[in-house]
Amino acid sequence: MNEVPHLMEHIDFDTTFLVFDLLAVFMFAASGALTAIRKKYDFIGVFMLSFVSGLGGGLIRDAIFIQAGPPKAVTDSKYLLVILGAFVLSLIFHGSMHRLKRTVILVDALGLGAYGVVGAEAALQEGLVPLAAVLVGIFNACGAGLIRDVLIREEPIIFKPGQFYAAAAILGCGIFVGMVELGHADHTLAAILATLTVFLMRILSIYFDWQTRPVLDEDDRS
Amino acid sequence: MNEVPHLMEHIDFDTTFLVFDLLAVFMFAASGALTAIRKKYDFIGVFMLSFVSGLGGGLIRDAIFIQAGPPKAVTDSKYLLVILGAFVLSLIFHGSMHRLKRTVILVDALGLGAYGVVGAEAALQEGLVPLAAVLVGIFNACGAGLIRDVLIREEPIIFKPGQFYAAAAILGCGIFVGMVELGHADHTLAAILATLTVFLMRILSIYFDWQTRPVLDEDDRS
Amino acid sequence: MNEVPHLMEHIDFDTTFLVFDLLAVFMFAASGALTAIRKKYDFIGVFMLSFVSGLGGGLIRDAIFIQAGPPKAVTDSKYLLVILGAFVLSLIFHGSMHRLKRTVILVDALGLGAYGVVGAEAALQEGLVPLAAVLVGIFNACGAGLIRDVLIREEPIIFKPGQFYAAAAILGCGIFVGMVELGHADHTLAAILATLTVFLMRILSIYFDWQTRPVLDEDDRS
Incomplete structure (x- = not known):
């Protein structure tokens, strides 16, 4: 927030974040x-799950942790329109969306980092x-994936190896948060570095199939 | 809120809504x-589920979406007393309540519309x-039914066909919302029309057994 | 808050409550x-469940019911550090923690009452x-146990006999609440009595294996 280096001067931090925020909401909603479509829900179920998934992360952030008035999602129509768009597009194109798998993985990896930064x-x-x-960013x-999994009664995928x-x-x-708070780095610079790190880590872990492991090994007591 | 037609003059909007709000809370709690009784929970489980079900919708509305101080439910004793009443009555009369099925369906259909309007x-x-x-109304x-189903580990019934x-x-x-925001209609008039529409649609769909269908047909990929 | 008896004078109410609050957060997180370790989650799952369990009760209290700005847990680092400590200690000592069973039961029984009083x-x-x-205290x-059970897809244990x-x-x-509101008793005195009652009731019910019973008996209709 304090010193802004010259190369960052013409990047509008707020607009960039709004775009990432809306992009993430769109992807979560889709x-x-x-x-919901795969679970054979009716169009109401698809509608509800689009909204809960799209709003989930932002609502946890605004309503549970930050609490400075109504969440952005309900005072700015852009968010709900984006979700409505994701809902309608999913209804129409769900048959062919599996062809976009590679694109979705790239956008998702980019959104994961950006959305964490937006929250933090x-x-x-x-x-x-x-x-x-850090916790709010996470x-x-x-959060949206967590809520989605709880609602459709599947064990939250982020908990499992x-x-x-x-x-x-x-x-x-x-x-x-480390760069900004400890290193007093420029927020935009820190945001870009953090987002790229997440992107790389995610893409590499998919490419090389890196896997996390259960904490409890077989030799432990149950 | 602006012009009030003569025939509406002696209907107190706030009192009507309080009555519907309490009625809906009672029904959700019951x-x-x-x-909970059917799931063989003990009286604590019945107690907790009465409160969570009774307060669920209102808490989501007040605490997640609107965020203007503590929810009405915890600053006005009427709400908790109504839930306590529903809890006690359910404990005593649960054996004979299935005889009231028809009444419950009618009141529920009326409450569904009224409670949506209250939220909106x-x-x-x-x-x-x-x-x-619109979303807050929904x-x-x-919301109460959604929370109830999640807590008792059943797939939320509103998601499924x-x-x-x-x-x-x-x-x-x-x-x-359309009548009030686009048509600038009187709020009480819009509320009555909306509630009646929900009531009719609900009763007709039960009477004629109208069913929604999964979005995904059998010929689609899974 | 009004009259403070002499024997209570040198007990600092706020400090005592902070200690109990942190102790309860630690135990819920652990x-x-x-x-999570027993469910074979990876270290991320253990991390997330530590935080959700540790913060759960306090977040419901502050964010859903009370709503006076951001929850204490995110404006005071002590809470998150305590959870981080519980997370790290659980990772290291989970193999030997079953030997502490008796201690945990005693501390848990003390924390249950104290944490209810803190919320109320x-x-x-x-x-x-x-x-x-009363409801917020409960x-x-x-709440933390309820959220934990919902997230790991087990039927909430507090609902069942x-x-x-x-x-x-x-x-x-x-x-x-009765002593303070109806009897205008000193808050510290009421807190101690209430906590001890919970402690005794809990310990006795474990020792003598008192069990609650389902509301619905076999002779009722399902």
Whole structure:
């Protein structure tokens, strides 16, 4: 927030974040809609799950952690229109969306980092402690998936061993908050570095199929 | 809120809404209690599920979406007393309550619409955007059932194909917000029309057994 | 808050409550971590469940019911550090923690009552009605376990017949709010009495294996 280096001068931080925020909301909503369609829900179920998935992360961030008035999602029509768009597009194109798999993975990897940063930045701006900012970032990035899994009665995928997903978000939020709070780095610079780190970690873990492991090994007591 | 037609003059909007709000809370609480009894929970489980079901919709509305101080439910004793009443009555009369099935369906159909309108109206009064007001209305009407199903580990019934329930609530909230925001209609008039539409749609869908269908047909890929 | 008896004069109410609050957060977080380890989650799953379990009760209290700005847990680093500590200790010592079973039961029984009182007191201070204060106390004491069970897809243990757990919390919160609101008793005195009652009821119910029973008996209709 303090010193802005010259190369950053013409990047509008707020607009960039709004775009990432809306992009993430769109992707979360579409992912919720497609999950609902696959679970053979009716169009109401698809509608509800689009909204809950699209709003989930932001609502946890604004309503549970930050609490500075009504969440952005309900005072700015753009968010709900984006979700409505994701809902309608998913209804129409769900048959052919599996062909976009590679694109979705790239956008998702980019969104994961960016959305973590959006949450952490919002928390810092409201005066939350740094550790809490990291936590809010993580929930902003992973909360929607958590809520979606709970609602459709599947064990939350981020809890179970698999490719680095939440781990990448945690690292990214840690880098962003660390650079800004400890290193007094420029927020835009920190945001870009953190987002790229998450992106790389996520893509590499998919490409090389890196897997996390259960904490409890077989030789432990149950 | 602007012009009040003569025939509406002696209907007190706030009192009417309080009555519907309390009626809906009572029904949601009783429905939660009866579900808990059927699931063989102990009296604590019945107690907890009565409260969570009774408060669920209103808490989502007040605490997640609107955020203007503590929810009404915890600053006005009437709400908790009504839930306590529903809890006690369910404990005593659960054996004979299935005889009231027809009455319950009628009251539930009336409450569904009224509660959607209550939520949408509260959202509009707090300055939320119209689309958000529709969403808050839907969650106010259907949120309690959603929370109840998640807590007792059943797949939320409103997600799955069935008779028009959430669909009726969505239509009703859309009519109310549309009339008030686009048509600048009187709020009481819009509320009555929206509630009656939900009531009719719900009763007809039960009578004729109208069913929604999964979005995904058998010929699609899974 | 009004008259403070002499024997209470040198007990600092706020400090005592902070200590109990942190102790309860630690225990809830450790309990969440150990559950996640047993469920074979990876270290991210253990991390997330530690935080959700540790913060759960307090977040429900502050963010859903009381709503006076950001929850304490995200504006005071002590809470998150305590959870981080519980997470790390659980990772290291989970193999030997079953040897501490007796200690954990004693501390848990003490924490259950204290945490209920902490929630009820916070609610009263923010002007909630007495009945709501009892409810907030119950959710403060039992909310973390409820959220933990929902997230790991197990039927919430507090709903089902078993030893007196939530029942003890309800009794304790009722005693505290009753003494303070009806009897105008000193808050510290009421807190101690309520906590001890919960502790005794819990320990006795474990020792003598008192069990609650389903409301629905076999001779009822399903």
